[in-house]
Amino acid sequence: MKTTLRTKRKTAPVQVADAAPEAIIELRGVIKRFSNAAGEFTILKGVDLNIDRGEFVSIVGKSGSGKSTLLNMVTGIDHPSDGRVIVNGTDIYTGVSESHRSNWRGKNLGIVFQFFQLLPMLTLLENVMLPMDYVNMYDFDERPKRAIELLTLVGLEKFANKLPVLVSTGQQQLAAIARAMACDPPLLIADEPTGNLDTRSADTIIQLFELFVSQGKTIVMVTHDPSLTSRTHRNIIISDGELIDETISRSLPQLRHRHMLEFTKIAQLRSYNPHEVILTQNQQADEFFMVRQGEVEIINGSTSSRLGKGAYFGGVELMRGTPTVVDVRAGNIPVQLLALPKRDFVRVMNESPITAESIMKTSTF
Amino acid sequence: MTNLIKIKNLNKTYSTAAGDFVALKDINLHIQAGEFLGVVGKSGAGKSTFLNMINGVDQLTSGEVTVNDVSIHSLSEDARALWRSKNMGVVYQSFQLLPMLTLVENITLPMDLSDNFHPRKSRDRALELLKLMELDEHAHKLPSFISGGQQQRVAIARALANDPPILVADEPTGSLDSITADHIFDVFEHLVTQQGKTIIMVTHDMALAEKFSRSLNIVDGQLVEIANASESIAMDHTIRMRK
Ligand SMILES: Nc1ncnc2c1ncn2[C@@H]1O[C@H](COP(=O)(O)OP(=O)(O)O)[C@@H](O)[C@H]1O
Ligand SMILES: Nc1ncnc2c1ncn2[C@@H]1O[C@H](COP(=O)(O)OP(=O)(O)O)[C@@H](O)[C@H]1O
Ligand SMILES: [Mg+2]
Ligand SMILES: [Mg+2]
Numbered sequence: 098m099k100t101t102l103r104t105k106r107k108t109a110p111v112q113v114a115d116a117a118p119e120a121i122i123e124l125r126g127v128i129k130r131f132s133n134a135a136g137e138f139t140i141l142k143g144v145d146l147n148i149d150r151g152e153f154v155s156i157v158g159k160s161g162s163g164k165s166t167l168l169n170m171v172t173g174i175d176h177p178s179d180g181r182v183i184v185n186g187t188d189i190y191t192g193v194s195e196s197h198r199s200n201w202r203g204k205n206l207g208i209v210f211q212f213f214q215l216l217p218m219l220t221l222l223e224n225v226m227l228p229m230d231y232v233n234m235y236d237f238d239e240r241p242k243r244a245i246e247l248l249t250l251v252g253l254e255k256f257a258n259k260l261p262v263l264v265s266t267g268q269q270q271l272a273a274i275a276r277a278m279a280c281d282p283p284l285l286i287a288d289e290p291t292g293n294l295d296t297r298s299a300d301t302i303i304q305l306f307e308l309f310v311s312q313g314k315t316i317v318m319v320t321h322d323p324s325l326t327s328r329t330h331r332n333i334i335i336s337d338g339e340l341i342d343e344t345i346s347r348s349l350p351q352l353r354h355r356h357m358l359e360f361t362k363i364a365q366l367r368s369y370n371p372h373e374v375i376l377t378q379n380q381q382a383d384e385f386f387m388v389r390q391g392e393v394e395i396i397n398g399s400t401s402s403r404l405g406k407g408a409y410f411g412g413v414e415l416m417r418g419t420p421t422v423v424d425v426r427a428g429n430i431p432v433q434l435l436a437l438p439k440r441d442f443v444r445v446m447n448e449s450p451i452t453a454e455s456i457m458k459t460s461t462f
Numbered sequence: 463m464t465n466l467i468k469i470k471n472l473n474k475t476y477s478t479a480a481g482d483f484v485a486l487k488d489i490n491l492h493i494q495a496g497e498f499l500g501v502v503g504k505s506g507a508g509k510s511t512f513l514n515m516i517n518g519v520d521q522l523t524s525g526e527v528t529v530n531d532v533s534i535h536s537l538s539e540d541a542r543a544l545w546r547s548k549n550m551g552v553v554y555q556s557f558q559l560l561p562m563l564t565l566v567e568n569i570t571l572p573m574d575l576s577d578n579f580h581p582r583k584s585r586d587r588a589l590e591l592l593k594l595m596e597l598d599e600h601a602h603k604l605p606s607f608i609s610g611g612q613q614q615r616v617a618i619a620r621a622l623a624n625d626p627p628i629l630v631a632d633e634p635t636g637s638l639d640s641i642t643a644d645h646i647f648d649v650f651e652h653l654v655t656q657q658g659k660t661i662i663m664v665t666h667d668m669a670l671a672e673k674f675s676r677s678l679n680i681v682d683g684q685l686v687e688i689a690n691a692s693e694s695i696a697m698d699h700t701i702r703m704r705k
Contacts (some may be wrong), residue, residue: 115685124473169606172562174561174562174604174606175606175607199562202562203562208561208562212556212557212558214558214559214560214561215558216560216571216572217554217558218546218547218552218553218572220543220576258520258539259559262510262514262519262554263514263519263520263630
């Protein structure tokens, strides 16, 4: 393959002085509006999000909730109407021209879509080499070797010289992933990468993602498939252009997204010092609590147990209207809880029998 | 009219774990320059296999395909890839545009890869092709900001980038609604009548057969010409074929 792709001269992208040190992606108040004949509408309504280096994150949400739009803000395929996006220490929108962004992206991001976008006239090997040519990474002679290594990693070395039409769709997607990793980016962004694959191919792809994560890569993946979210470190739900608080979605996973969003908006953050009292026996509590950070200690006479992240307490009493039957206090490290007012909690539980029932069942006291 | 493509005693057998599978059986066909040839047939009939033989993407089991007097399956793999880049544009059901490149960059890419045009020329040519597809106003957009039908027209423009005389298309309208599909047909017709391209298009939609200047049906790997009363040229070809 002849490579005469021109690489543009570039200046160093702007580093952000106050970027969160562990975060590889930081969205601050990101708003995205679209306008059409019907008027203007807001798709992302002020999204704040930090994703740390090395995290494997899934993003789910109903069709049209804004998942792809959110990813497009990170990849620079589209740009926010307001707010900032900092990726790998670089503010990718402030004072950066499209061509700088495109070069920066080539080195920092791997991107995989549902439809694989392999160039039909190039072999798998040439397709994988394409990004290296495009951003001019690796020595010219080194590129085929690196491309073969990547194809070997995804199990396609035998097909390196085949054109995409001669391999299956699952294999095409694997080649697209190899291509996304061509320039060894620290971050891989995938929009429904398993969307039109059978479960076995999908599983192969998730295993590959797990391998990348074990090597220190960060992966953010939009998916429809609930069986895949259980394999990521962190699952983020987007509802109608807003992110749901992760403590709420972890604690009450069966709740409707609109209820989760409502709770996200009214929940109060409470912080407690180690061993500080949270609830006492016989108290008429008026809040439902979810553990956000640390552990709480539940003391029932002479027995005690601990609840950590994803656990909750106080729900049964609110639903029954009875006083607290145990003492609750913070564990050995500082604790953060999210608290929901009784009135809102009980109203939503009345509309959410499955969640209400599971709170009744799993309640430890 | 000249016979642009000659297919002689073509057979294709796939070897699978379950045994050999004959996908194409003894195909003989001449395709003339300037034809808009439709190849219809049920799913699994062998249509894609047939296209892959014509454009040399896959190897045949026996027989010969000559295009412009070049026996394409006798070429080395590299020579065949080079030959293909100059002689055949390919369009598939999925548009496969690179999402990070603008439309004009997507079309420039094959020219830069093949080195057939000077880089400065390639960009002008890409813009011309976009104009031909009535997409020039979107030239600097990324593919995700245009519709599926528009993306397919960009893919067609890309297939035309190196100005190949032949375009092969495998179910190019398969994922488009019928109005959008009609538009793609108009584009193909224009390329045949105004630019003298030869187009071979595969579809499983039998209802489209009448849209082509000639239609062939593939049934279980065998070629059957569709008798089409309104197209005397079809009969002419049938007779020619039987010689
Ligand atoms: N370019 C655009 N112009 C106008 N509306 C858009 C555009 N892109 C997306 N939208 C709208 O924004 C909403 C969110 O879209 P998207 O992010 O693609 O959702 P998801 O990926 O979650 O299915 C949808 O209602 C969609 O119709
Ligand atoms: N690589 C392959 N190995 C084995 N069998 C194949 C292969 N490719 C296609 N076939 C089989 O050959 C037949 C024709 O396939 P294809 O040409 O793709 O049909 P069509 O395009 O008409 O749907 C099908 O039965 C298909 O399963
Ligand atoms: Mg989407
Ligand atoms: Mg087919």
